[in-house]
Amino acid sequence: MVKVYALMSAFLYNGDTSFPKECLMGSLPPISIAELTRQLLDLGVKPGGVLVVHCAFSRVKPVEGGPLGLITALQQALGEEGTLVMPSMTDDDELPFDVRSTPCRDMGIVADTFWRLPGVLRSDSPHAFAAWGAEAAFITVPHPVEIPHGLDSPVGRVYQRDGQVLLLGVGHTENTTIHLAENLAGVRYRRRKRACLLRDGATIWVEYGEVDHCCQNFALVDGWLDAVHAQRRGRVGYAEARLCRARDVVHIVMEHLRDNETIFLHPLGVDEQCDEARLSLLSASDFPEEK
Numbered sequence: 030m031v032k033v034y035a036l037m038s039a040f041l042y043n044g045d046t047s048f049p050k051e052c053l054m055g056s057l058p059p060i061s062i063a064e065l066t067r068q069l070l071d072l073g074v075k076p077g078g079v080l081v082v083h084c085a086f087s088r089v090k091p092v093e094g095g096p097l098g099l100i101t102a103l104q105q106a107l108g109e110e111g112t113l114v115m116p117s118m119t120d121d122d123e124l125p126f127d128v129r130s131t132p133c134r135d136m137g138i139v140a141d142t143f144w145r146l147p148g149v150l151r152s153d154s155p156h157a158f159a160a161w162g163a164e165a166a167f168i169t170v171p172h173p174v175e176i177p178h179g180l181d182s183p184v185g186r187v188y189q190r191d192g193q194v195l196l197l198g199v200g201h202t203e204n205t206t207i208h209l210a211e212n213l214a215g216v217r218y219r220r221r222k223r224a225c226l227l228r229d230g231a232t233i234w235v236e237y238g239e240v241d242h243c244c245q246n247f248a249l250v251d252g253w254l255d256a257v258h259a260q261r262r263g264r265v266g267y268a269e270a271r272l273c274r275a276r277d278v279v280h281i282v283m284e285h286l287r288d289n290e291t292i293f294l295h296p297l298g299v300d301e302q303c304d305e306a307r308l309s310l311l312s313a314s315d316f317p318e319e320k
C-alpha cells in the first residue's frame with residue numbers, strides 16, 4: 030500500500046497536471062489533497078469501506094495533483110482497509126475490449142487515469158469497472174457481459190458489501206447502481222446490444238438484451254433519496270457532492286419500480302433509447318391494429 034502511495038506521489042510531482050492553467054491565471058486556488066481528504070470524511074465517506082465514485086473532474090478542479098490528487102485523497106479517506114471503485118467502460122462497443130489497453134475516456138479523466146494505476150484491477154468486460162484496495166479482486170471478478178449490472182457484477186458486489194456511492198459534480202443520471210436496482214426489481218424492458226470481445230486472441234461478438242434506456246429520468250432518484258434523508262450533500266473540491274449507501278439506492282428504487290415498471294422511461298417519441306425499451310415491453314397484440 031505504501032508502495033502504491035509512493036508511486037502515485039512520483040506521478041503527481043513529475044506530471045504536468047498538478048496545477049491547471051486557470052490556477053496559474055489566479056482564478057481559483059487549488060484545493061490541497063489534505064483538504065480534499067477532509068472534505069470526503071466530513072461528507073461521510075467510511076474509512077475501511079467500499080466506495081464507488083462517478084466524477085466530472087471539470088467540476089471538482091482545480092485540485093493539487095489534478096486527477097491523481099483526487100484519487101490519492103479518495104484512497105487516503107478510505108484507508109488501507111478500504112476499496113475504491115470506478116467505472117471503466119469502453120467508449121466504443123464496436124471495437125474489441127482489451128482489459129489492458131481499452132480507454133474509458135467517456136467516463137472522465139479521473140476514471141481513465143484510475144484503471145491504469147499500479148495495483149488497480151479491472152473487470153474483463155466492455156462494461157468494466159476498476160477497483161483498488163482490500164476488496165478489489167472480489168469487486169472485479171467475474172463480470173458477465175450479458176447482465177452487466179446484476180447482483181453478480183462490480184456494482185452488485187459493492188451493494189453486497191454495503192458500499193457507498195459518491196457522485197462528484199454529476200447527478201444520479203451517472204449512477205450505475207440504479208441499473209442494479211432495475212435488474213433486481215425484474216424490469217422486463219431491454220435494448221438490443223452487442224459487444225466485441227477478445228477471447229484467446231480471437232475476436233468474438235456477443236449479442237444480448239440489456240436493461241437500458243437514455244437514463245435521464247434517473248435524476249428522479251435525487252428527490253426520492255432526499256425525501257427519506259438517505260443522501261448526504263456537500264462539497265468536494267469545487268464540486269457539489271452526493272453520498273449515499275448503495276443499499277438505500279437499490280431498495281428505494283425497487284419500491285418505485287414495483288409501483289411503476291416504466292417510471293424511468295420517457296413517453297414514446299422523445300428519444301430512441303427509451304422508445305426501444307418501451308417497445309420491447311409490447312407484445313404483438315398490444316400494438317394498435319392497422320387500418
Ligand SMILES: [Zn+2]
Pocket residue numbers: 242243244245294295299300302303
Ligand atoms: Zn429517454
